[in-house]
Amino acid sequence: MSGHSATRLLFAVGALGLSLNAPVLAQDVVKIGSVLSITGPASFLGEPEDKTLRMYVDKINTAGGVAGKKIELVVYDDGGDANKARTFATRLIEDDKVFAIVGGSTTGTSMAMIPVFEEAQVPFISLAGGIEVVDPVRKYVFKTPHTxxxxxxxxxxxxxxxxxxxxxxxxxxxxxxxxxxxxxxxxxxxxxxxxxxxxxxxxxxxxxxxxxxxxxxxxxxxxxxxxxxxxxxxxxxxxxxxxxxxxxxxxxxxxxxxxxxxxxxxxxxxxxxxxxPALLVGDKLPDNDPQKKVVVDYKKAYEDSAKQPVSTFGGYAYDGLSILVGAMKRANSTDPRKVRDEIEKTAGYAGTTGIVNMSPTDHLGLDLSAxxxxxxxxxxxxxxxxxx
The missing domain is CATH 3.40.50.2300 (Response regulator)
Incomplete structure (x- = not known):
């Protein structure tokens, strides 16, 4: 995929053959953005993240969408370049009008994008490892990987x-x-x-x-x-x-x-x-481990779809999208501010990274047991x- 083009995933409406005019279509679709390092030196991070987001947006739309809306996923490839990441972040806000972002494969690209999303007051769930992504806590910035x-x-x-x-x-x-x-x-x-x-x-x-x-x-x-x-x-x-x-x-x-x-x-x-994270050893976890079903199911779904071994990096994208969708459902809204508030209230979410309990002072929500x-x-x- 070209680093200068967007991959747009828009499902269901066309497949159903519905004759809808543009205004109605716009009301039935919500845009989620993503900037990932799909190519370049960090492609081992961005490629499984991209494949995971595509796969699960497809699953969500096939099941009817979220809060009455289908998801359109707008993805840009920054190639691991922080300057490109910031440019694409601005494009997501100003041109694509996304209401939330799941992405940022590396600490460098995530940090470059944060000011754009904070200023726009749009929730950003980063997939990067550096602690500085969430420390200090910024109102609209969250992340899924352990620090x-x-x-x-x-x-x-x-x-x-x-x-x-x-x-x-x-x-x-x-x-x-x-x-x-x-x-x-x-x-x-x-x-x-x-x-x-x-x-x-x-x-x-x-x-x-x-x-x-x-x-x-x-x-x-x-x-x-x-x-x-x-x-x-x-x-x-x-x-x-x-x-x-x-x-x-x-x-x-x-x-x-x-x-x-x-x-x-x-x-x-x-x-x-x-x-x-437990994802790499899901089959070796005891049956009563609260993460076992999640990691085993994700591993099977990913490997069946992508035809490659699962990595923890795709799991970060799975958790980011799942946390966002859960917040949308609880808010029964796609208003960025309402969804942001619900992301921050995420509690007891069993993901591929661990059991997530966020708060106003913790926008990661994991402890060492994860x-x-x-x-x-x-x-x-x-x-x-x-x-x-």
Whole structure:
């Protein structure tokens, strides 16, 4: 899909063969906007998000729509470019007249769009990981993925069980990697963790052997944490194995929670741990887990439709759309202000990311229990037993 064109999904009215004039049609349709990184370096995020939104808008319209209206989804591809994202955000408001937005694949593109949506007073549910998307809280901005701060806290929580106190960071300089690095440094003291080595790499780096060699030379290092997303963490993982560092545990973030990371890292991924939503291990959850049915059903629907393995990133879009639709139903309205108020009241929503309970001071609504610690074994995701 061209980055300069909109994909519009308008269902049901034409299919039913109804003879409706334009004014009536306009009353029966509500527009939801989305700006995603469908192509470019963050396409592993945007592509499953795009496919998920298309699939579920189709399902919603086939079932009759929401609040008496069919959904028209207007999607733009920013290619991972923050400047393009802001341009498309303005177009969604001024030209397309959307009443809400579910999108923003990366922290950088989301942050670029926030001022546009805040000024327009239109609800924006971001699909990006950085904590700065919702901290400080902005009236019209929400998000579905766990924050980078939460990822640090979940990893450090597991360090306490393993009695790791001295760690190394090797972080991407992308928006997410830099933000998570800052959060890990900030929360480390609360978990008794000292960062004894701190290295970074750029988004175009194809080898990080030099940085890892420096870390290897610090004898005190008990574990390594890699904040980052995209191909960088796979390169880190391969170089880490090549340098024979596997005796020192490597922890990744939820920024790599898709099968493509395992494929890119290959055999080197064996033993890598990371915090992740339950979606990747839905079939391994106990039957009484409140998320099990949601994640198993979404995984089947996505894989049947997209013909590719499920990723947590598509799940973020599923939750964003579901939270928005739930708010529309409760408000029985498509008024942006009324729907915003209902999004903020979201409580007990069981999604792919966890159980969501939002409030005026929390526009994410997840706690650390929403993260599961996973380990890659035999080329697949496995739950790490509690306390290990």
């Amino acid at each position: 980078d701060k939460m990822a640090c806290e979940k990893i450090f929580e597991s360090f306490k069980a393993s009695k790791f106190t001295k760690i190394a960071l090797i972080s991407g300089t992308d928006g997410f990697g830099a933000s998570m690095r800052a959060q890990c440094i900030k929360v480390a003291p609360a978990y008794g963790v000292t960062i004894v080595a701190d290295e970074t790499y750029g988004p175009r780096d194809s080898d990080v052997t030099a940085q890892l060699t420096k870390i290897k030379g610090v004898s005190a290092v008990q574990a390594i944490v890699n904040p980052g997303f995209g191909q960088g963490p796979a390169i880190v993982t391969r170089n880490y194995a090549q340098l024979g560092m596997t005796a020192t545990p490597l922890y990744q973030s939820h920024g790599v929670a898709s099968k493509s990371f395992i494929e890119l890292a290959g055999a080197a991924a064996e033993g890598v741990r990371l915090p992740s 993260f599961r610690m996973l380990e890659i074994k035999g080329g697949d995701w496995n739950l790490v037993p509690s306390g290990s």
